[in-house]
Amino acid sequence: MLIRDLMTTPVTTVTPVTLISAALQLMDDAKITALPVVDRRDALVGIVSEADLVEDENLIGDRVPATVLKIPGPTPPRRVADVMTHLVVSVGPHEDLEAAIDLMRQTMVKSLPVVEHNRVVGIISRSDVIHLLAGRDRRVQTEVADLLHAESPDWEVQVQDGIVTITGPADPHERHLAEVLTGTVRGVIGVQINRLSSRVMDGQPSTGT
Amino acid sequence: MLIRDLMTTPVTTVTPVTLISAALQLMDDAKITALPVVDRRDALVGIVSEADLVEDENLIGDRVPATVLKIPGPTPPRRVADVMTHLVVSVGPHEDLEAAIDLMRQTMVKSLPVVEHNRVVGIISRSDVIHLLAGRDRRVQTEVADLLHAESPDWEVQVQDGIVTITGPADPHERHLAEVLTGTVRGVIGVQINRLSSRVMDGQPSTGT
Numbered sequence: 001m002l003i004r005d006l007m008t009t010p011v012t013t014v015t016p017v018t019l020i021s022a023a024l025q026l027m028d029d030a031k032i033t034a035l036p037v038v039d040r041r042d043a044l045v046g047i048v049s050e051a052d053l054v055e056d057e058n059l060i061g062d063r064v065p066a067t068v069l070k071i072p073g074p075t076p077p078r079r080v081a082d083v084m085t086h087l088v089v090s091v092g093p094h095e096d097l098e099a100a101i102d103l104m105r106q107t108m109v110k111s112l113p114v115v116e117h118n119r120v121v122g123i124i125s126r127s128d129v130i131h132l133l134a135g136r137d138r139r140v141q142t143e144v145a146d147l148l149h150a151e152s153p154d155w156e157v158q159v160q161d162g163i164v165t166i167t168g169p170a171d172p173h174e175r176h177l178a179e180v181l182t183g184t185v186r187g188v189i190g191v192q193i194n195r196l197s198s199r200v201m202d203g204q205p206s207t208g209t
Numbered sequence: 210m211l212i213r214d215l216m217t218t219p220v221t222t223v224t225p226v227t228l229i230s231a232a233l234q235l236m237d238d239a240k241i242t243a244l245p246v247v248d249r250r251d252a253l254v255g256i257v258s259e260a261d262l263v264e265d266e267n268l269i270g271d272r273v274p275a276t277v278l279k280i281p282g283p284t285p286p287r288r289v290a291d292v293m294t295h296l297v298v299s300v301g302p303h304e305d306l307e308a309a310i311d312l313m314r315q316t317m318v319k320s321l322p323v324v325e326h327n328r329v330v331g332i333i334s335r336s337d338v339i340h341l342l343a344g345r346d347r348r349v350q351t352e353v354a355d356l357l358h359a360e361s362p363d364w365e366v367q368v369q370d371g372i373v374t375i376t377g378p379a380d381p382h383e384r385h386l387a388e389v390l391t392g393t394v395r396g397v398i399g400v401q402i403n404r405l406s407s408r409v410m411d412g413q414p415s416t417g418t
Contacts, residue, residue: 021346021370028343031240033336050335053342055314069399070388077369105264108317126259127242133262134237137230160286161230163278179279190278 001186003100004093006132007114007122013038016045016081020056023048023080033125034111037084042119046084049111056083090115093122097132100124136162136187144188147181162189170195210395212309213302215341216323218331222247225254225290229265232257232289242334243320246293251328255293258320265292299324302331306341309333345371345396353397356390371398379404 013036014023023035027050037046090113091100100112104126114122137159144164148155155168155178164182169175175193182191222245223232232244236259246255299322300309309321313335323331346368353373357364364377364387373391378384384402391400 019369021343024339024343028336028340031336050319050339051317054310054335054338071372071399071401074374074401075369075372075399101263108260110259126263127237127240129263130233130259131237134230134233160228160284163280163284165283190280190284192280192283 001097001132002093003091003095003097003114003124004122006097006128007093007124008128009114009122011036011113011120011123013042013120014048014080015039016079016084018080020053020078020080020083024053027053034123035080036088036113036120036123037080038120044088044090044113044115044120046080046086047088047111047113048080048084052083052085088113091124092116101129104129140164140185140187143185144182147185148178151177151181162187163192164188164190165192165194167194210306210341211302212300212304212306212323212333213331215306215337216302216331216333217337218323220245220322220329220332222251222329223257223289224248225288225293227289229262229287229289229292233262236262243332244289245297245322245329245332246289247329253297253299253322253324253329255289255295256297256320256322257289257293261292261294297322300333301325310338313338349373349394349396352394353391356394357387360386360390371396372401373397373399374401374403376403 012026012030012032014026016037016039018037026032026035034047034049036044037048039045089103089107089109091103093114093116103112104110111123111125113120114124140162141157141159141164144159144166145155145157148157148166148168152169152174155166158165158167164185166178166182168178179191179193182188221235221239221241223235225246225248227246235241235244243256243258245253246257248254298312298316298318300312302323302325312321313319320332320334322329323333349371350366350368350373353368353375354364354366357366357375357377361378361383364375367374367376373394375387375391377387388400388402391397
């Protein structure tokens with residue numbers, strides 16, 4: 001699977017001069033945790049995340065003020081450039097998804113802008129990976145069952161954590177074919193084959209029944 | 210503001226024996242980024258986050274498998290206890306919100322379970338703080354305007370990043386009162402007072418008009 005297959009696109013971006021109050025509103029309304037910051041040509045110049053905003057000393061202050069600052073003249077509103085992170089790790093849409101996952105693991109960054117031809121075209125986040133994993137067992141079950149049922153309608157397919165348990169015909173040739181077919185499905189980590197009969201399965205301890 | 214005023218409650222929790230596949234589903238369905246892990250008495254024993262799941266080598270594997278593990282016998286499904294973080298920073302519902310924000314800043318933890326009498330009663334996350342900040346200027350504007358309009362309907366109130374600009378009567382007594390009243394509103398960082406007249410405001414450079 002490539003990054004472009006899982007990334008969020010189009011992506012909500014801001015510019016360095018976007019008001020922080022507007023960025024907060026965008027993040028809160030759309031439940032986004034990070035916004036890529038781009039210039040006029042959509043080139044990536046930074047990222048502003050929940051963490052950047054929560055860490056900003058100037059923004060927080062929700063207690064009743066002990067002393068309120070008396071401000072003599074108009075103050076310029078605060079802008080994204082005041083809080084954004086400048087050094088941003090990014091990925092390309094045609095890179096393997098595993099590259100993005102490796103980067104998330106190594107850097108503890110939770111959102112990676114996706115850049116192509118110097119333009120931001122998407123964003124990929126931990127929550128996208130969670131979404132993929134949450135749906136994986138179900139998707140693998142469907143794909144493996146479709147493949148095996150074309151060979152024999154007797155195969156039963158169960159999937160847990162990417163490990164596929166198939167139960168069906170005793171014929172060695174059919175069993176080998178089923179194993180090979182299962183191995184072609186994206187996301188499969190392991191295969192266990194059982195016989196359809198009710199006899200005690202290989203590898204299970206005898207319990208005296 | 211106290212933590213209980215902003216926390217999410219009731220909170221979705223899991224136990225150490227919850228299947229990881231079920232935890233993934235919960236997080237994906239409800240768009241939650243962290244689940245407190247509790248024992249039978251709802252006492253906090255850990256937390257499982259997006260990061261814990263994305264870092265888990267055993268779960269990821271979305272490429273077509275080069276070699277599929279042939280598994281001889283049934284494998285136990287993976288459970289929350291296999292990946293959860295055991296040492297959890299928590300807060301109390303009656304603590305000041307600033308305490309939670311300070312902890313988020315110091316530890317880079319984005320979600321803090323809220324514990325009372327040894328039971329998990331809620332969770333507070335960076336996104337709750339973002340929500341608070343996103344609505345703050347509007348809330349402050351309303352509260353300050355209500356207070357000042359009780360004194361004089363002539364006050365105009367604008368708020369940007371917690372800084373309140375009030376424009377109104379020239380009478381020094383009224384202005385002082387307005388300033389004190391504004392300072393009693395939660396979330397106000399600074400106050401700037403202008404006169405209602407159209408003369409050049411104090412502190413602004415003369416532009417020859």
